Amino acid sequence: MLETGLQSLPNLTVQQLEYLVAATDHPTRAAAAATLGVTPSALTQGLAELERRVGLPLFERHGRHTELRHQATEVLTHARRVVAETRDLARWAAAQRSGSAGVVRLGTIDAVAVQHRAEAIRAFHSNHPEVDLHLTVAPSGSLLEGLVGGDLDLIVCVEPVRASEGVAFTHCFDEPLHVYAPEGELRRPPSQWGPWVTFPSDSHTRAVIASGLANAGAPFDVVAESNQPEVLREMVRLGLGWTVLPPVAGTTAGSGMAAARSEPVAHRHLVVGRREGSPPDPAADALAVVLIGPGAGR
Amino acid sequence: MLETGLQSLPNLTVQQLEYLVAATDHPTRAAAAATLGVTPSALTQGLAELERRVGLPLFERHGRHTELRHQATEVLTHARRVVAETRDLARWAAAQRSGSAGVVRLGTIDAVAVQHRAEAIRAFHSNHPEVDLHLTVAPSGSLLEGLVGGDLDLIVCVEPVRASEGVAFTHCFDEPLHVYAPEGELRRPPSQWGPWVTFPSDSHTRAVIASGLANAGAPFDVVAESNQPEVLREMVRLGLGWTVLPPVAGTTAGSGMAAARSEPVAHRHLVVGRREGSPPDPAADALAVVLIGPGAGR
DNA sequence: GTGTTAGATTCAGAGATACTGAAATAATAG
DNA sequence: CTATTATTTCAGTATCTCTGAATCTAACAC
Structure with missing residues (x-):
């Protein structure tokens, strides 16, 4: 029974981390938003919320397109890892659901x-x-x-x-x-x-x-x-x-x-x-x- | 520019994963809820939402106290990992914020x-x-x-x-x-x-x-x-x-x-x-x- | 048996959150 | 300079998540 610690963790969501990954993997936010199936507005607000929760500015505006700060690569690495792990988990869950995999x-x-x-x-x-x-x-x-x-x-x-x-x-x-x-x-x-x-x-x-x-x-x-x-x-x-x-x-x-x-x-x-x-x-x-x-x- | 894939990932939140970890680490949900600083009601609903998003039942009721299904250990492992990584990230971000760490x-x-x-x-x-x-x-x-x-x-x-x-x-x-x-x-x-x-x-x-x-x-x-x-x-x-x-x-x-x-x-x-x-x-x-x-x- | 108690869940409502669509802003291209 | 496009801001709505109360259930005492 481990003490979980009293400092509350930032409530990051997988979706926000997906936003971050998509934003860095696409040249424009419009493109990123399109592949995510949301409006650019949602992407902007979601990334702003992520920055707020991490407590650090993640992007830097260079003219029209915002770029990830080099300091934020830690966050991006975390995001990629969690997104990948969640994708694996989702696949595993789907297999479990269909009965095509699992432990009996x-x-x-x-x-x-x-x-x-x-x-x-x-x-x-x-x-x-x-x-x-x-x-x-x-x-x-x-x-x-x-x-x-x-x-x-x-x-x-x-x-x-x-x-x-x-x-x-x-x-x-x-x-x-x-x-x-x-x-x-x-x-x-x-x-x-x-x-x-x-x-x-x-x-x-x-x-x-x-x-x-x-x-x-x-x-x-x-x-x-x-x-x-x-x-x-x-x-x-x-x-x-x-x-x-x-x-x-x-x-x-x-x-x-x-x-x-x-x-x-x-x-x-x-x-x-x-x-x-x-x-x-x-x-x-x-x-x-x-x-x-x-x-x-x- | 990697294609992120069209299947939408379940929007798990760090909080829900914390709920899962706390629920398995404490004998009763009331105790888990107390250490999380929320009401047992919130814990119940949060775990139910997590089950819904993963798409798999995670718990099994044995009399009064619910127990994690052995099939759900994959999910628990994922939860522990993500929570730990998020805790690391939060610590890192705090150091960045205070200026006591970082790259210049x-x-x-x-x-x-x-x-x-x-x-x-x-x-x-x-x-x-x-x-x-x-x-x-x-x-x-x-x-x-x-x-x-x-x-x-x-x-x-x-x-x-x-x-x-x-x-x-x-x-x-x-x-x-x-x-x-x-x-x-x-x-x-x-x-x-x-x-x-x-x-x-x-x-x-x-x-x-x-x-x-x-x-x-x-x-x-x-x-x-x-x-x-x-x-x-x-x-x-x-x-x-x-x-x-x-x-x-x-x-x-x-x-x-x-x-x-x-x-x-x-x-x-x-x-x-x-x-x-x-x-x-x-x-x-x-x-x-x-x-x-x-x-x-x- | 019955009554009591504690744990867990359900329910309703309040507050927070996240989305869409429209308007405003900023930056590039012609 | 104007037109166009990318991005953000804003307002309103829908959804989500919490609290607190009521309900349900199982364990325990008698």
Whole structure:
């Protein structure tokens, strides 16, 4: 929290600095005024106001055409710099507005980034090369925190059981969750399923799993936890317990684990989350469209 | 003559950028408004206007206190830079105004820089270390050209016979001009003086000399010319002719030349010249004072 | 829950500011 | 000297920006 200082700065405007630049770049003020699209009168008054605010005389009259004082070159340099910087800023803002440029900080859970929306993200990246896309892969809870904390602009996560404050969700797609057991332990009734290796207790997916297992009449005693699906699969292969996961190609046959039944025990709802009441962000909007859109996933 | 481009830039004001900086540097807008010395209302409206001109939303409301969007850091960076540059400019302008800094391009004839005002110039230089003093030594005619052409700010020269357009002269001091002859040619009546070695025909001093010699009843046939007094003296010593010069210590005795009579044949008027109607220049004013002032010389 | 308080915004009006167009001034060209 | 053109000054209008009051909202106390 820096003290800004009590001496009030002169309230120079970009327009006045443009006037100065134009006046020095054109032989006559009439020409300068014409390119600026104002009357010579406006130019005269604007430059007079600038002189008043800087507190120094900037021009010297030589006959008919006024010339910049050599002492005023400092002011002219300042004017050129500020005008150029403002022009850059205006260009940048225009790009931001049109969505053709900008920064989007996207967060997704692993399955979305690696599997379901990998192609959509890749396509967006190549279709919008000017958009600086930052991808964070994390569990849904962390994503949600990042979103409300302002560290992320857009997330794809598992719909939380309790609606979060200040976050707007849009449904994206549903993903079936199947029960997997170590090979050789299949075909038991649900009441004898388990014990379980699954996601940590703060996991949204775990809440969905718990609810699904309860509906199926299965117990839910957890003996091991991990956020990584691959770790869970390995634990199952090692015979530590059962798990519930989305189906993965090539996981079902001869790999030490198999689906306990063909129907999923639950579905997790994948949603796109945005901060509620956040100002329009064209780049993030464009990305959200391809993430939600029906033809977006493969 | 660069084309400034037809897209009109947003007319951002330094004040609006200050608002932005203050708003991000203070936890609450009330505090920011207080340090700026305006009401919170003004701050709100000013920031809203800034958003409108940039064309992008800059803030995001989190509960009670609004926070800068991360996308707006570009704008904030711009604001900080411009505010800092403007503060520098204001400081520089204040120094210029007070005369404690600045650039003064002084032009004098040789005798003034080397002899009559050498001490005054040296003292000014050490008393005003922040003033960047450029000294040009040249004949009066060149000095006058430089002054009206804008290459010099202040000159000390021989008063021209015809008042120059657009130049304001202030009397500085008078300098006697004596007739010097080669040793052994003294004590002739003026009608037999000469021939002469003297300044070139465009010299102001030569005009004064010509007039003085005419008054004394002496002829004025010139056989050699130079702008440098030392060259003229050497020519006299070599017996090429007579000359008229200001007295120089140590020149009178046993050096091959001597004064033809004790009274000066003319006086040249040294004046300080400024461009007429030139805007106030405190640094040049201060220097002019010590050059003119009665206690200024050695 | 409700009430209170402080921060932030909105609104209306006063004052400052910046523009246009007309008139006046100054300087160059014929 | 006159005509022409560049520039400035002036008056009036439109816009902008401020203050102060009212309103709204979120956080806090009870």
